[in-house]
Amino acid sequence: MLLELKQLFDVVDDEKRIDYSLDLSDYRLFQNCPFPKPVKIKGKVFNRAGIVTLQLDVSTEAVFVCDRCLDEFQQPFHEQFEHILVRKLNSQSDDYIVVEDARLDLDELVLSDMLLSLPTKILCSEDCRGLCVNCGANLNVADCECGKQE
Ligand SMILES: [Zn+2]
Numbered sequence: 001m002l003l004e005l006k007q008l009f010d011v012v013d014d015e016k017r018i019d020y021s022l023d024l025s026d027y028r029l030f031q032n033c034p035f036p037k038p039v040k041i042k043g044k045v046f047n048r049a050g051i052v053t054l055q056l057d058v059s060t061e062a063v064f065v066c067d068r069c070l071d072e073f074q075q076p077f078h079e080q081f082e083h084i085l086v087r088k089l090n091s092q093s094d095d096y097i098v099v100e101d102a103r104l105d106l107d108e109l110v111l112s113d114m115l116l117s118l119p120t121k122i123l124c125s126e127d128c129r130g131l132c133v134n135c136g137a138n139l140n141v142a143d144c145e146c147g148k149q150e
């Protein structure tokens, strides 16, 4: 969705509600599709005293592959994001999003927020036992024979 922000930048106290759903089912993270279900996006963008803030609430049912046992698992994804939008950047800062032509591609921003919010290691559970390095058995499902032989 393309957000038209010209009026928002110009009119103090103006506010726009955001409520739509985004299809990311084609998006691939490595070999898997992490967001097969519609992503619900609610929020608002508002101008308070000339400062334009974007607040987003993003939720969906995500599907990840565990980094340790390589099993696919479902997990609710629910995160909130906030950004300050500016027409141009006066000082160096990563905290602001520059929207020079007063148009913002919200889909692109939501996807990058979602990806940045993911942990570097995605685990099906904190105490996932992973795969046996020797035989490759999934140790969450059953103990293998490897450790028992000696
Ligand atoms: Zn796991």
Ligand SMILES: [Zn+2]
Binding pocket: 132, 133, 134, 135, 136, 137, 144, 145, 146, 147
């Ligand atoms: Zn084994």
